Amino acid sequence: GESVGLHLPTLSVQEGDNSIINCAYSNSASDYFIWYKQESGKGPQFIIDIRSNMDKRQGQRVTVLLNKTVKHLSLQIAATQPGDSAVYFCAEKTGGNEKLTFGTGTRLTIIP
Amino acid sequence: NAGVTQTPKFQVLKTGQSMTLQCAQDMNHEYMSWYRQDPGMGLRLIHYSVGAGITDQGEVPNGYNVSRSTTEDFPLRLLSAAPSQTSVYFCASSSWERMNTEAFFGQGTRLTVV
Numbered sequence: 001g002e003s004v005g006l007h008l009p010t011l012s013v014q015e016g017d018n019s020i021i022n023c024a025y026s027n028s029a030s031d032y033f034i035w036y037k038q039e040s041g042k043g044p045q046f047i048i049d050i051r052s053n054m055d056k057r058q059g060q061r062v063t064v065l066l067n068k069t070v071k072h073l074s075l076q077i078a079a080t081q082p083g084d085s086a087v088y089f090c091a092e093k094t095g096g097n098e099k100l101t102f103g104t105g106t107r108l109t110i111i112p
Numbered sequence: 113n114a115g116v117t118q119t120p121k122f123q124v125l126k127t128g129q130s131m132t133l134q135c136a137q138d139m140n141h142e143y144m145s146w147y148r149q150d151p152g153m154g155l156r157l158i159h160y161s162v163g164a165g166i167t168d169q170g171e172v173p174n175g176y177n178v179s180r181s182t183t184e185d186f187p188l189r190l191l192s193a194a195p196s197q198t199s200v201y202f203c204a205s206s207s208w209e210r211m212n213t214e215a216f217f218g219q220g221t222r223l224t225v226v
Contacts, residue, residue, distance in 0.1 A: 032211065032213045034213050034214075036215075041219075041220075042219060042220075043116075043202050043204075043217030043218050043219055043220050044155070044202070044204075044215075044217050045217070046213075046214045046215065046216070049213040049214065089154060089155070093211070093212060093213055098143070098160055098162055098168070098212065099157060099160065099170065099212075100145075100157070100212065100213075100215060101157075101171075102147075102154040102155040102156075103154055104152060104153060104154040105154055
């Protein structure tokens with residue numbers, strides 16, 4: 001079946017640098033792509049989403065890029081802070097409004 | 113605001129026991145979902161509901177039952193616990209307005225079946 005996956009399971013970045021977390025997807029019919037952040041011992045938290053007819057969307061210190069040609073999604077975090085250390089999941093919404101399909105996650109570690 | 117509240121936070125069951133994981137939300141959201149999270153496998157959808165009285169199966173529904181008698185509550189029942197159901201369970205809710213992309217998650221229930 002269709003799945004959402006990530007290129008790298010772990011990523012270490014120096015504090016203050018920019019982070020880029022990548023995600024590959026295979027379902028061309030997905031209409032939304034979403035990024036979630038999960039801190040240790042907590043539930044996932046919504047960061048930002050992008051509709052499939054968009055290429056880029058910016059939020060506070062975050063930018064999501066969508067490349068439909070190669071079915072690739074990325075999350076850029078500017079000027080990373082210790083609080084950005086977490087596992088980041090990409091997810092896609094398909095089948096109407098009912099279901100989110102999550103990838104396996106990337107652990108981001110910020111080095112002081 | 114409480115958001116999504118899950119109880120209990122931790123539970124140990126013996127194989128064959130049954131139990132109910134509770135989930136309540138106070139945001140008047142239409143959508144509610146249950147996921148399980150296992151190491152290296154992300155979150156997998158167990159069951160979901162698009163409104164009171166309506167439920168459907170997700171990716172891994174076997175061994176679990178749900179019901180949605182009210183907008184606020186969405187309990188998950190384990191019928192006969194098995195070690196394979198050892199996992200962290202998350203309940204989530206979202207609104208029709210946000211097209212089910214911005215899901216709000218509870219803190220999770222860590223379940224161990226021995």
